[in-house]
Amino acid sequence: MATTTFLNNIDEDKVHQLISETESSIEYFVKISDQVLDAYTSDLDDIMQKIYKEVVLIEYPATDVIEKYFIELSNVIYFMSEKLERLGVYEDMSKAMMQEVFNRAYIDGQTNSLDSKTKITVAELTARAQESSKYEAVVNSIYSRSYSVFKSKINSANTMVATLSKILSKRMQEMNLSGQVERADTRRILNE
Secondary structure: OOOOOOOOOOOHHHHHHHHHHHHHHHHHHHHHHHHHHHHHHHHHHHHHHHHHHHHHOOOOOOHHHHHHHHHHHHHHHHHHHHHHHHHHHHHHHHHHHHHHHHHHHHHHHHHHHHHHOOOOOHHHHHHHHHHHOHHHHHHHHHHHHHHHHHHHHHHHHHHHHHHHHHHHHHHHHHHHHHHHHHHHHHHHHHHO
16 A cells, blocks of 8 residues: 655645746846846856857857957956956845844844743744844845856856867967968979
């Protein structure tokens, strides 16, 4: 006889309802998070989009186009690094603000418990402190996620710079080889 467990007795309608409710509840926060991220990464996103269109999608892009984007992307990454660190400050400060509100609520709960002679458990104090600091936690989460995504974009951009560099190096080698072949042909013809 099979035991009824959660995994073999899933209420699919309930799961879909919760997913729908979650998506509609967090829509505002996703929008804000996207705005924060876009404010920091739009320059990088723009150049990566151009590289995608003019280098990645093209079967054999022109060398001067690759050189142009190699230089532009390297330059943008330089300025993005400073922006990343600035966003890191926002992440750190929002975390400190969240912790401050949490701690204040926790200590106030302890103080109120002592004054009223009602014993409040650690779990209750923690739950109250978390409830008091939920908005600060959301703001910290937005900055934290934005920082992580931004850092990932910079890492990807650095990988693209390395890729463009390899393409340029390969093309230079090909040009040198073809130049050597041409010089050898010219010498052979002159010697005849």
